[in-house]
Amino acid sequence: MNSSVSEASLELDYRELDRIIGEDYQNDKENLIMILQAIQKTFNYLPRPALSYLAVKIGVPLSQIYGVATFYSTFSLEPRGRNIISICLGTACHVRGGDRIHETLVDQLKVQDGQTTSDNRFTLESVRCIGCCSLGPVIKVNEDMYGHLKPDEIQSILGRYE
């Protein structure tokens, strides 16, 4: 993890953490995955101090929490950009040229999958099928969906996000 710089400046809101872990998910270790999702939603990634705090709260070793956080693809242990681009690489998108869209994104953002642009504007993530196969190839920027994409449309879409 090379996120020490940003984490030093990160003020964790422990009341918010308590609310998620205690109230929403009853300190129940069976809810670990959903707790991690809620923490990631709050901080945009999983900050290490939050995980240490969580480990104590629900009585699960930190190593086990890391095991879960690294096993599932939705979790990020590093800070992510202001806008998350999810490119669908499901089969329907693939046969309709999803790879070309992916290449164009990598080319224009100059980052690989899972990486964030140096200005923190975008994080590129590939996902496996968001279930909108009829619109393939599809990308999702935050909550906005773009379907029937052609490579030459990418630039103008990116331009819509600060």
Place this chain on the structure above:
Amino acid sequence: MIITSTKDLDAIRQSCLSRLYTPEGVKVNIGMASCGIAAGAQASYNRAIQEFSTKQGITISQTGCIGFCEMEPLVEIVAQGKPRMMYHHMTEDKIVEAINGYLVGDYHKKWILGQMRDPRNLLEDQIPNPQDKIQPAEGFPFLEDIPFYAKQVKVALRNCGYMDPDSIEEYIARKGYYAFMKALTMAPADIIKTIKTSGLRGRGGGGFPTGIKWESCAKHSGDRYIICNADEGDPGAYMDRSVLEGDPHSVLEGMLIAALAIGSKQGFIYVRNEYPLAVKRLITAIKEAEKIGLLGDHIAGTNFSFHIKISRGAGAFVCGESTALMSSLEGHVGRPRAKYVHTVEKGFRDGPSNLNNVETYANVAPIILKGGDWYASMGTANSKGTKVFSLVGKVINTGLVEVPMGIPLKDIVFGIGGGVPRKKEFKAVQTGGPSGGCIPTRFLDLSVDYQKLAEVGSIMGSGGMIVMDQDTCMVDVARYFLDFLKEESCGQCNPCREGIKQMLDILTNICQGNGKEGDIELLEELGTTIQRFSLCGLGTSAPNPVLTTILYFRDEYEAHIRDKKCPAGVCKPLFHYEIDPEKCTGCHSCAKKCPQEAITGEKKKPHQLDQSKCIKCGICYDTCKFDAIVIR
């Protein structure tokens, strides 16, 4: 109000029927599943609300996905005494005009998909068809007759697109929860017997007989759990999402009936994180059902109690495997275990656990109401009933289709699907997701059921059907699936972790033009080894896409390895684009779009392509209407 009898259901139903079929004034139903929203339904919905919500007699409502995704956003307009009209490709501007037109009887022919002949579902045949009294509009096709719908029989999808998924009253009006009330009066063994008679098999892909699974789970003692697999990890399949978003109560009802049959107090729905709308609608559905006493303690005033909790997955394909899913439900890493002890005996929390998929549960209520024999009367000898397929890829009418088992493959791809777009040649259908296989043209007459698909080396899987045309490279497709599976392998067992990686390396080499003689044989050998020695279903089925593509498209592998050519024009190092001067009309549209300015030429004269500038992005190939850009 708390439901305690069928009479209570009747009361709700009667009060709601008119809302569904003979509404006061004009009702506008907008298809608001994820696919519809992604295509722009939200904007149409907002605009319709803005324009008409204050006007007397106009109701704007939402429904789920009506299946014909290619045509979304789909909007249906209904009024007493008038035909039910389905509009396609609605936009925020068109919807206002469509509604205003409908009010005065002007139906905008170009925007209409068809008029509905009968909006009821198969459980409501005893109420008169409200459309019978209505003079159909002349010159508009009936929805039920257009090729996309003509051969469909909707059981699991009976309510999707026909009601508001957030309204339990509308679900009850469509005969929802009647099967559960009936099951409450039945002995558990009789419920199981009915499901066994129906021949229903697991729709998640395994195809295990549902009744037998229920029976064996009920036999084991301890706290029993009912689990719904809504992880739908197969890329290219989205029927579970559609059912959850369009008809969540049908899944709850199926789970309730299973709980009665097996003797369970606690149910779980494991939904994938990529489906936020499905989660939202499920939460609403559970709350609504609790409110009227159909979930919770002492349901319908009896001693039966059942609670359902939603758990969200976090993006791991292997969690579709039952033991991995249960491990994930417990908050652990989703790694499967060997199933020498079945999950019906020891599963979630080491208790007897019954896991079925969304579509399986959605089929349960109609079977209980109409009987096992009714369901078994559809389909083939070993595959009863209907199956939902997501027909996607290179096909004109993409969408969700539910057909009786045994229908010929070509009826799905060409009849319902309308064939391959842009006059390209059909090449194969991939079924069953990463665990499935590619079925070539010569098996188009194949009747689709569990056994027949297995005979040609593929599987039913969850029902993804990806149509491929001449521009799809089968070696690349095999590589694509292995790349997916390499990422998704949990890494626990050697054959899967190392074997898939080895196969992927070989395939990547082939696609990059570095294939060697003997690679095909090595792939076959590796594939059979991985199939035989992997721990779970992910590994044992992983080589299927490779082995079936080798079986049916060996020449394509050979072209890559021997001739260093990719005939489909996908593997970049193995082809280049050329302009056929005979066909080029000099329309200049490719040159305008080329991002590298690699194409030059005077208007109305054949153009030239500068190979040194070309990055093979394919934009010219996709743009040219005269087939003048050729793959060499």
